[in-house]
Amino acid sequence: MKPLKEFTIPFVGLKQGLHQFNYQIGNAFFEHFEYDDFNASAIIVDLEFTKKTTMFELHFKAKGTVNVNCDVTNEPFDLEISNNFFLVIKFGEVYNDENEEILIIPYGEYEINVQQYIYELIVLGVPSKRVHPGVEDGTLQSDILQKLEELSLKEETLENDSEETDPRWDKLKNLLNDK
Known part of the structure; x- marks a missing residue:
């Protein structure tokens, strides 16, 4: 899968400290991943990127709505989602993403692509059972x-x-x- 340019952060040129990145996520983003569970989506992802001398701290916050079909009635409805994720990026000899909260990248890297983390943040923020609010009340x-x-x-x-x-x-x- 080809990485999307707008989700690539070139960290070499950034000064130490806190940097803010905002992403508007729509259906085109999920089509790139060939994920078709959402009828429509309007999600805002805020990324706080903190650059330190030996590592980076990334704090993702996703909030918005996705239009999904109800598991009981198959009626489409807007489901509000909210999720967050914290990631630490360190440098090492080889790429290692075995730990879900720590990413180790090789010393020569100069940029990081965060599209996979945003995708997982949103998809995992949707409950496994989607019930229309009208069914519940x-x-x-x-x-x-x-x-x-x-x-x-x-x-x-x-x-x-x-x-x-x-x-x-x-x-x-x-x-x-x-x-």
Whole structure:
């Protein structure tokens, strides 16, 4: 995958101290990763890049909305997401990203691309189960919800079934209670 230029930070020319980077993330960003779970997205990622003498500290903050389909009704809705991530970059002999909070890059590097970290920050900020807020509070009117209600077992039928029992089963139930 080819890195996107706007997410490459050339840290050689930066002075020591805090530097701010802001990114507007839309659907084109996710199309680059071939990720199509979002119908639409409007996310702002703020990156605080702190350059120190021997390392860099990166603090990512993502906030915005993604339009996803509900897992229950398949109705699209806007889901608010908010997530943050802290990364330390150090220099070493070879590239090493085994630890998720520490990245070691070779001494000769002069820039770092943060697009993969932003992608993971956003995708992991979305809950695994996406339920439309109208389903939770009962205000959503949908054909799927009406069909689910029609097909669900009614309490009345369960009560009628319990009243009409075979007397042989009643004797067996008494065995459990007679302990």
